[in-house]
Amino acid sequence: MTERKRIYRDSYGIRRTLIWDDDDPDSFTIHTEEDLEPLLDSIARDRDLMPNDGVNKVLGRVPVTTWERACREQWDESDWQKWWNFGEGWDLRIYRGRV
8 A cells, every 4th residue: 555646736826736545546636735825915915905895895815725625515605605704714805794
């Protein structure tokens, strides 16, 4: 049982690693890592610059890893509302009103 890893993409602050086992070559895992520091910096900057009133607001920014999880789990609008209002999404919001 030999686990192997290969980084197959490392750009724009996102690293993807393919992980597989020689004993079961048909099964594999893709591990995604993301550097959130630039994202958090841009959110902090935009909170100060963007108005919180008016019709159109920028709600926030979603990390790639969360977006991929939402696609896999087929999130609907209520799942996104929970994530933005009560979950990990609160720190990633630019607009601080309720979704």
